[in-house]
Amino acid sequence: MEYTEGVRFDSLGLSPEIMRAIQRRELELTxxxxxxxxxxxxxWQDVIAKAPTGTGKTFAYGIPIIEHIDPEDDAVQAVILAPTRELAIQITDELRDISAFRxxxxxxxxYGGQPI
Structure with missing residues (x-):
């Protein structure tokens, strides 16, 4: 299935906390x-997506991941693998922005070479 245009974030049924983070970035359309x-x-459906760099893939999977996190559970609930240290840091920064109000x-x- 191919999508050629975005939709309004407020039409996706996202939590008020996620919407607040999206609005802080002044985003309206996906x-x-x-x-x-x-x-x-x-x-909770599986998705395989392919899109060029800079098209919002981190939010595409990051928003549902953050929405599904149970903040009362101390267990690791999601793991994202990245091919480079720089991309791993960039993804973490974006996810922190999305989850700022959760x-x-x-x-x-x-990543390797750093203390846990």
Whole structure:
């Protein structure tokens, strides 16, 4: 299924905390990859997506991941693998922005050569 245009973030049924983080970034419309990924991932469906660099893939999978996190549970609830240290740091920064208003949600970046 291919999406060629975005939808309004406020039409996706996201939590007030996630919407607050999105509004802080002054975003109103999703990108096509976000429009295609967020709804099925919110419904716990598997998604395979391919999109060019800079099209919003981190939010496409990051928003549903953060929405599904149970802040009362101390267990690791999601793991994202990245091919480079720089990309891992960039993803962590984006996820921290998305989860800024969700108390109890923690994002940690782990990579070689640094203490845990």
């Amino acid at each position: 990108t096509p990859v976000q429009a295609g990924c967020i709804p099925p991932m919110m419904a 108390p109890g949600v923690r994002c940690v970046c782990l």
